Amino acid sequence: MLEVKNMNLHYGASQALYNVNLKCEIGKVTCLLGRNGVGKSSTLRSITGQHPASSGEIIYDNKLINQMSSEIRAKNGIASVPQGREIFSQLTVHENLMTGFSALPRKQRKIDSEIYDLFPVLKDMLHRRGGDLSGGQQQQLAIARALVMKPKLLVLDEPTEGIQPSIIKDIQFVIGYLRDQGEMSILLVEQFFEFAWDLADDLTVLDRGQVVLSGAKATLDKEKVRQAVMV
Numbered sequence: 001m002l003e004v005k006n007m008n009l010h011y012g013a014s015q016a017l018y019n020v021n022l023k024c025e026i027g028k029v030t031c032l033l034g035r036n037g038v039g040k041s042s043t044l045r046s047i048t049g050q051h052p053a054s055s056g057e058i059i060y061d062n063k064l065i066n067q068m069s070s071e072i073r074a075k076n077g078i079a080s081v082p083q084g085r086e087i088f089s090q091l092t093v094h095e096n097l098m099t100g101f102s103a104l105p106r107k108q109r110k111i112d113s114e115i116y117d118l119f120p121v122l123k124d125m126l127h128r129r130g131g132d133l134s135g136g137q138q139q140q141l142a143i144a145r146a147l148v149m150k151p152k153l154l155v156l157d158e159p160t161e162g163i164q165p166s167i168i169k170d171i172q173f174v175i176g177y178l179r180d181q182g183e184m185s186i187l188l189v190e191q192f193f194e195f196a197w198d199l200a201d202d203l204t205v206l207d208r209g210q211v212v213l214s215g216a217k218a219t220l221d222k223e224k225v226r227q228a229v230m231v
């Protein structure tokens, strides 16, 4: 579904990623792990089209998408839950959800009831402003907004960051549920090791812009992976 091959990425003269390889398959959660500043968000940005790869191939749905704008990538089913959530604080919950419509053809612009089944709190707060929600509720809203786009590839950047444990559990359930539906690939960047390990089917660990460990969870040693990401 998504394959990144030998990707390099620069910010001006400074290189952030070196020959990164990554695969995300349908019906699986792929976790991208690593310490602060090793290039996890940069990898996601190159996949969503927010920052160009300098070289290498990003292949999605059998197409090379390196040159595709982020809007067209979204229309093709790549949805992102950004670090820090980026909720519109002045818009209501409902209006925030509707911003996901921009990636959909007119006929499909509808919020499936499944989204409210997954996040009942959002249904109760539809007319509240995004800025009035707690951090955990905003994170749920950010995930729901991405699901409104009916993604085929869901990219999440540190969804547990700053979130209380009960909501982390809810988010873990939702990601596991989405994976088990078998219709999308999920790429998860996470610092919370146990959360990532529990959800992962496949893992890739970055260090200083390079892949240092990668494979199916069943083939990897948990303690080795933990050591590689420990701060």
Ligand SMILES: Nc1ncnc2c1ncn2[C@@H]1O[C@H](COP(=O)(O)OP(=O)(O)OP(=O)(O)O)[C@@H](O)[C@H]1O
Binding pocket: 011, 016, 034, 035, 036, 037, 038, 039, 040, 041, 042, 043
């Ligand atoms: N906009 C930018 N301009 C210049 N350098 C940047 C920019 N964004 C990131 N970098 C640098 O690129 C490297 C990788 O950063 P990136 O944010 O991808 O890491 P990360 O693993 O996601 O870190 P974190 O866990 O802290 O979010 C770091 O050295 C960072 O300083």
